Amino acid sequence: xxxGITCYPTYGGSGVVATxxxxxxxxxxxxxxxxxxSLPFRLSHVAGNIFFHEVNVQSYPLFESPPYTLSLTxxxxxxxxxxxxxxxxxxxxxxxxxxxxxxxxxxxxxxxxLPIITTLHGTDITLIGQDPSFAPVVTWxxxxxxxxxxxxxxxxxxxxxxxxxxxxxxxxxxxIDTDRFYRQDKEHFxxxxxxxxxxxxxxxxxxxxxxxTKQVVEIFHRLQGDTPEVKLLLVGDGPERVxxxxxxxxxxxxxxxxxxxxxDPIEEILSIADVFLMPSASETFGLAALEAMACGVPxxxxxxxxxxxxxxDDETGYLCPVDDVDTFTDRTRALLTDAPLHxxxxxxxxxxxxxxxxxxxxxxxxxQYYETVREETTAPxx
Ligand code: GMT
Numbered sequence: 485x486x487x488g489i490t491c492y493p494t495y496g497g498s499g500v501v502a503t504x505x506x507x508x509x510x511x512x513x514x515x516x517x518x519x520x521x522s523l524p525f526r527l528s529h530v531a532g533n534i535f536f537h538e539v540n541v542q543s544y545p546l547f548e549s550p551p552y553t554l555s556l557t558x559x560x561x562x563x564x565x566x567x568x569x570x571x572x573x574x575x576x577x578x579x580x581x582x583x584x585x586x587x588x589x590x591x592x593x594x595x596x597x598l599p600i601i602t603t604l605h606g607t608d609i610t611l612i613g614q615d616p617s618f619a620p621v622v623t624w625x626x627x628x629x630x631x632x633x634x635x636x637x638x639x640x641x642x643x644x645x646x647x648x649x650x651x652x653x654x655x656x657x658x659x660i661d662t663d664r665f666y667r668q669d670k671e672h673f674x675x676x677x678x679x680x681x682x683x684x685x686x687x688x689x690x691x692x693x694x695x696x697t698k699q700v701v702e703i704f705h706r707l708q709g710d711t712p713e714v715k716l717l718l719v720g721d722g723p724e725r726v727x728x729x730x731x732x733x734x735x736x737x738x739x740x741x742x743x744x745x746x747x748d749p750i751e752e753i754l755s756i757a758d759v760f761l762m763p764s765a766s767e768t769f770g771l772a773a774l775e776a777m778a779c780g781v782p783x784x785x786x787x788x789x790x791x792x793x794x795x796x797d798d799e800t801g802y803l804c805p806v807d808d809v810d811t812f813t814d815r816t817r818a819l820l821t822d823a824p825l826h827x828x829x830x831x832x833x834x835x836x837x838x839x840x841x842x843x844x845x846x847x848x849x850x851x852q853y854y855e856t857v858r859e860e861t862t863a864p865x866x
Contacts, residue, residue: 485854486515488563488572490556490580493524495690495720495746497771498605501635501658502575503527508661508847510534517567519559521552525748537563553579560587564598571854573601577608578618581625599861601631601854604653606768609634609643610789611694623647631857633850636790639768654853657793658771659846662838665751665778674756677742682713683820686757686781688750688772689764691722696763696786698724698731699809703761705735706813707820714820716741719753754779758826759819765806767791777801778837782829784815794841800833 487509491502503526506516515533518524523536530536539559541550560572560583572587574580581602591598602625607613613622626632626649633654634640640653678684685704689695697718704716718728718741725743732738747753754760760776762785769790773783777794783801785791797803802815819826 485509485570485851486517486568487854488517488519488560488567488569489575490519490560490572490584491524491575493520493522495525497658497769498576498603499524500526500771501603501605502573504659504661504843505573505847505850506534508843509851512847512851515567517563517569519556519563521556535567553583556580556583557586557590560584561590564591565594565596569598571599571601571858573603573850573854575603576605577602577613577622577625579621581629582621585625585628597861599630599857601633601857602626602629603656604632604634604639604643606635606639607694607766609639609646610766610768614646619647623649627651630861631853633853635769636793638790638793642768656849656853657841657846658769658774659841659843660771660774660778660837661843662778662834664749665754665775665837666834667780668752668755670752670755673752677717677756678715680713682715683758684715684717684756685759685761685816685820686717686719686753686776687761688719688753688775689722689762690720691724691728693724694765694767695722695724696765696807697728699763699807699812700761701728701731701735701737701741702809703763703812703816704741705737706809707817708737708740710817710820712820714740717744717753717757718742719744719747719750721745750775751779754781757781759784759816760801761812761816762786762791763804763806763809763812764788764791770794773801774837774841777833778841780830780834782819782826782833784812784819796832796836800829800836 489506492499503524510516517535541555574584584600633656687700760781760783767789786806787803795801804811
């Protein structure tokens with residue numbers, strides 16, 4: 485099959501899912517065309533049956549900012565025509581689904597049929613998509629899509645609750661390549677960071693307010709003075725990084741924290757982690773937590789959104805009420821001090837990642853869905 489994929493190329497879960505999906509589809513024999521504003525960060529090389537098409541935006545004195553949505557639409561039309569796409573799969577509704585619907589209309593006027601599938605990821609539904617300046621367009625774009633998927637049952641329900649969506653929504657969860665994400669021997673790295681055998685807490689995010697990164701520092705602060713001692717690795721970057729650094733200085737824990745910025749490969753850092761913290765205010769799935777689980781790291785996460793579909797409380801990690809820093813601290817402390825508990829949860833976390841979310845189980849669900857949507861869109865109307 486020839487598949488077009490549009491996603492945000494920057495750091496973020498939706499771009500990761502889209503890119504890993506495209507790479508895996510290509511390995512399975514499909515021809516994959518990424519259409520994006522720049523090379524997706526997990527797409528290190530483009531070869532064989534993977535193609536990358538950069539969307540060129542035009543500036544013009546009249547435009548306050550270049551209309552990316554229109555340039556993306558034109559690029560989708562161009563690639564669909566010249567590569568002969570069988571399906572176009574867009575990730576994150578704003579503005580990708582809207583561009584795709586417009587592209588499909590333009591192609592139809594030339595007698596070309598292009599089924600489009602929209603995958604809803606997160607704040608396109610739970611936050612920014614609900615703003616009155618976007619909501620009618622998001623609703624229309626979802627209803628006009630030939631197929632719609634959501635990354636959790638929670639997100640599917642949120643979509644129905646907040647938008648007048650009449651289309652069906654298929655739940656296909658995030659996935660992980662458990663052959664790449666596993667606990668590796670990184671003893672030298674651990675030694676360098678923790679010469680006195682300190683435990684390691686890791687948090688990975690794009691440092692947006694929804695990720696509650698200042699709370700990660702607060703939890704870490706409350707664990708000071710405990711035995712064993714603990715270090716905190718903060719991976720990623722974004723608008724909350726500076727306020728989080730400030731908080732760390734205020735609490736006097738800055739020197740025990742490493743702000744690592746954007747990092748790849750993340751699995752090497754996760755391989756030295758003892759606990760993964762995710763105190764998000766909202767999370768539709770929590771891909772970063774799944775990456776940790778695959779590396780055998782128990783997770784302490786908020787009991788919101790899609791996280792209870794991923795983390796089994798008291799089995800693979802802990803679910804804690806949002807903003808309840810006391811509970812987050814207690815659960816983290818339990819994992820850092822009770823070795824048999826840690827061992828049990830680390831093994832359970834890895835097993836859950838392998839059994840329920842391995843890329844080998846989930847990518848075929850997308851392939852089957854592409855087939856279903858193609859059949860439905862080409863079937864003659866009775
Ligand atoms: O929706 C967002 O905030 C952005 C999006 C992204 O690109 O990072 O994140 C969402 O999609 C991920 C992949 O499906 C999910 O694993 C994340 O939980 C989700 N983020 C939020 O809901 C905050």
